[in-house]
Amino acid sequence: MLKRFTLMFLLNNKVVPYLIAIGLLIGAMLLGISIGTVSVPIPTILQLIWTEVLHLPSRTETDPMFTTIVMDIRLPRVILSALVGASLAVAGAAFQGLLRNPLADPYVLGVSSGASVGAVLVLFFNLSLPVVGMFTLPVMSITASIITIFLVLFFARQIERSMRVETIILTGIVFSSFLGSLLSLMIALTGEELRQIIGWLLGSVSMRGWEYIAIILPFFVIGTAILLFSSKELNAMSFGEERAQHIGVNVARRKLWILLGGSILTGGAVAVSGTIGFVGLVIPHLTRLLWGPDHRHLLPLSILLGAAFLIVTDLISRIIISPTELPIGVITSLIGAPVFAIILIRRRKERRG
Amino acid sequence: MLSVNHVTGGYPGHEVLHDLSFDVQKGELLGIVGPNGSGKTTIFKVISGILKAQSGEVTIKGKSISKYSAKQLAKVLAVLPQHAEQAFPYTVKETVSLGRYAHHTGWFQMWSEHDEAVVQKTMEQTGIKAFQDNYVNELSGGERQRVFLAQALAQEPEILLLDEPTNHLDLSYQKELLDLLKKWTREQGLTVISIFHDLNLAGLYCDRLLLLEEGKINKHNKPNEVLEEGRIQSVYRTHIEKHPHPTVPKPQMLLLPEKRAEDLDDLLIDNRLLKYDDDMIMLETPFPLRTMSSGVVGSGTGWYKSFVNRRVSKNYSCLNHREEMRAYLRKRGIDPFETVGMMTAVCLEDVSYRLIEEDDVSVFIVVTAGIGNAVDASRSAEHVYAPLPGTINTWVFVNGSLTDEAFIQSIMTATESKVKVLHDHDVKDSVTGSYATGTPTDSILIASSQRGKHLPYAGTITTLGKLISQGVYTCTSEALKNYRERMSV
Secondary structure: OHHHHHHHHHOOOOHHHHHHHHHHHHHHHHHHHOOOOOOOOOHHHHHHHHHHHHOOOOOOOOHHHHHHHHHHHHHHHHHHHHHHHHHHHHHHHHHHOOOOOOOOOOOOOHHHHHHHHHHHHHHHHHOOOOOOOOHHHHHHHHHHHHHHHHHHHHHHHHHHOOOOOOHHHHHHHHHHHHHHHHHHHHHHHHHHHHHHHHHHHHHHHHHHHHHHHHHHHHHHHHHHHHOOOHHHHHHHHHHHHOHHHHHHHOOOOOHHHHHHHHHHHHHHHHHHHOOOOOHHHHHHHHHHHHOOOOHHHHHHHHHHHHHHHHHHHHHHHHHEEEOOOOHHHHOOOOOOOOHHHHHHHHHHHHOOO | EEEEEEEEEEEEEEEEEEEEEEEEOOOEEEEEEEOOOOOOOHHHHHHOOOOOOOEEEEEOEEEHHHHHHHHHHHEEEEEEEEOOOOOOOEEEHHHHHHHHHHHHOOOOOOOHHHHHHHHHHHHHHHHOOHOOOOOOEHHHHHOOOHHHHHHHHHOOOOOEEOOOOOOOOOOOHHHHHHHHHHHHHHHHHEEEEOOOOHHHHHHHHOOOEEEEEEEEEEEEEEEHHHHHHHEEEEHHOEEEEEEEEEOOOEEEEEOOOOOHHHHHOOOOOOOHEEOOOOEEEEEEEEEEEEEEEEEOOOOEEEEEEEEEEEOOOOOOOOHHHHHHHHHHHHOOOHHHHEEEEEEEOOOOHHHHEEOOOOOOEEEEEEEOOOOOOOEOOOHHOOOOOOOOOOOOOOOOOOOOEEHHHHHHHHHHHHHHHHHHHHHHHHOOOOOOOOOOOOOOOOEEEEEEOOOOEOOOOOOOOOOHHHHHHHHHHHHHHHHHHHHHHHOOO
C-alpha cells in the first residue's frame, strides 16, 4: 500500500524523477573518478573540481599525483562515458517513439554498421589522414555513419515517397546486413589487427582523453537539441503517423529531423567508443517503465540515466578483473539484462495487482 | 464550410476518385456511404490532408487545404480514426492533452489555463473524466474510442471527420456516440463528416448522405432520397428492402437472406394445423407467418408461428392480462414471443372454420362468435364503458404473399363481412335498439405465409377479397348460429 502510494507520488510529481536521476549521475561520476588502482578520496575530487575545473581559489593544496589521475585520466573518461551513454540512450528513446517500437535501438537504421565499417577500414588499412592525424579513426567513423544515414533515407525514399517508418526500418536492416558482411569480410582477411578490431567493435571508452570529448560534444549538443525540441511531436507520433498529422504535426519534415538527430548522436557515440549495445535499447525502456512515456520527460531523463549507467558499467569493466579491462559492451549487457528483467517482472506484477 | 471541387485522386497508378464535387454546410452531419472500394476512405484521406488530390481541390472556409499548414489545418479540422496505434502506455489525460498540440506555437509555450480548461471540458463531454489517470491501453474499446474523440475535440475543431465511428462499439455506445455528435452539430454548429458502413444508422442520424459508387457520387441528398430500394440494390449489388422505421420518420434498409430450399416447400395452412380443446383453439405453423392483428399478446405487426384463442370465464378479470396470458401460454408449453394470443368467453366448440380456394390462392378462416354485448358502432357514444363478455374473434390465414396494403384491405374486407353477418342475423344493440356492428372486444388476425402468389390487394372484389369476404361471412354466420343454439338450449 505504502509502496503503491510512493510509486504514484513518483509518477505524478515531475520534479522527483529529475532529482533522482541527477543524484544517480553525480553519484556515478564521483564513484567513477574515485575508484581505480589508485583510490582518490571523494573530498579530494570535490576539491579538484573546485580548483581545476572551476578555477576558483582554494587554500588547501592537493597531491599533484591526484591532480594528474583525476584531470588527465579519470575525469575525461567519466565524462566521455557519460556523453556516450547519454547519446545512445536519448537516440534510442527517440527511435523507439518514432518507430513506435519498444524494441528499436539506435543501431536499427544501420548507422552503427556504417560507423564500424569506417573505423575498421582505418584499422585494416592502417590509414592516417592528413590534418586529423591520430583522429583519423573517429573522423572516418563519423563520416561513414553520416553517409550511411543519407543512403538509407535516400533508398527509403526511392522505395516509397511517403517514407513510412516500416520502409525506413526495412531499408536500415538491408544496410545493416550489407555493411555487417563487409565487416566480416575485413575481419576474415585481417591478420595482426584482429584483436584491435574486435576490441574496438566491442566498445571501450578507455585512454581517450579530452580530445575525444571535443569530438563527440558538438554531435551530442546538436543531436540532443534536435530531439528535445521534437519531444511533443514524438508523443504525437507514437499514436501513428496519420494520427500525428491529424493532430497538426508536419510528420514528413519532423520525421527527417528526428532520424537525423538520432543518427548524429549514434554516429558520434560509435565513433569515439565503438558499438556499445544495450544502453540505447534498455535505458529508454527502463525510464519509460519508471516515469511514463511522455517524451518531454522521457528524453531528458534517459540522458541522465544513460550517462549514469554507462559510467557505472565502465567502472565495473575496469575494476572487476583489474588490472585487465573487459570490453564495456560486454558489461552493459551482463548487468543491464538481468536488472532490466527484474524491473520488467516486478512492474508487470504491480500492474496486475 | 467545406467544399470538394472536382477532386480526382487515389494512389499512384490507381485512380480511385473521379471528379468528385460536393459541399458541406456548417452544422451539418454528412454521412459518406458506399460499398467497399467505392472510395469512402480515399475521399476521407483527401479531405483530412493525408492524401493529395491529383487534380481539383478541397477548400475549407474558402481556402484550399494545401495552403493550410499542418497546425492550421488541425485547428479547423479534427479526425477520429477508426483505430489508433497504442505503442506506449499513455494515460487518458496525456492522450487527450495531445489534442492541444496545434494550439501551441513556438518551442517553449507552456501548458496554459485555457488548455487545461478545454481538456477538462472535453473529458467531461465524452464521459471519461472519471478515469483520466488510467492507462489508455487498459480501457475497453468503447472507452478508448471516447478518449480519442476527446483528443479530437480538444483540438477545438470546426469540422470533425469520423471513420466508421461505430465500428467496434456495442449498441448502446453506438447510440450514445451518435446522439452526442448530433447534439454538437445542433448546439455548437460543429460540422461532422462521417463514413458509415451501416446504412440504417447513417439514415437515422445524418442530415444528408453522400452515396459513392466506384469513385463517383451516385446521390447526395437527404437520407430518404438516397436510401431508395432500387438505388441501394444496384449500388451494393444485393437484395434489400426499404421499410419505414417503426418510431422515427426515417427509412431502414433491410437485408434479405437467401431463402433456403426447405423454406420453399409449399405448405398449405388449413384445418390440419388446427387443434382445439375446451380451453383453447390453437393453430401452429412450421414457419413464422407475417401477421397484423389485435390481440392480447403478439398484437400489431410481426412474425409469429403459434396462434391461440383462449377461453376464459365470463368473470375473468385481471389487472395485467397480458402478463397473465403469457404465463398461461408458458404453462401450456407455448413460447409467448412466437404467439399471437386472443381471449374469448364463448364456448370453443362453437368455432367455425373452413378453407376456401380459388386459382392458386386459398384462405383459411377461423371464427368464434359471442354477441352478449353487441354494439352499434355508429351509436357507441350512448354506451358506458363496461366491458361485458361476448367477442367475435376472426382469424384469416392467407396462403399467398401480401403487401402491407393488402393486409389493411383484408382487415377492412373481413370487418365489412362481419358487420353484414350481424345485420343479416338481426343482432341488435341492447342499449340503442339499432343493428349492432360488432362487440367492443372483437379481435382480428390477418396472417400470411408470404410465399406463393403475390397478392397486392384485398379489396372486396379482388380475388383475395372475394375469398376473405365469403369465408368470413360463412364462418361468422355458422359460429353465430352455433352460439345462439347453445344459448337457446
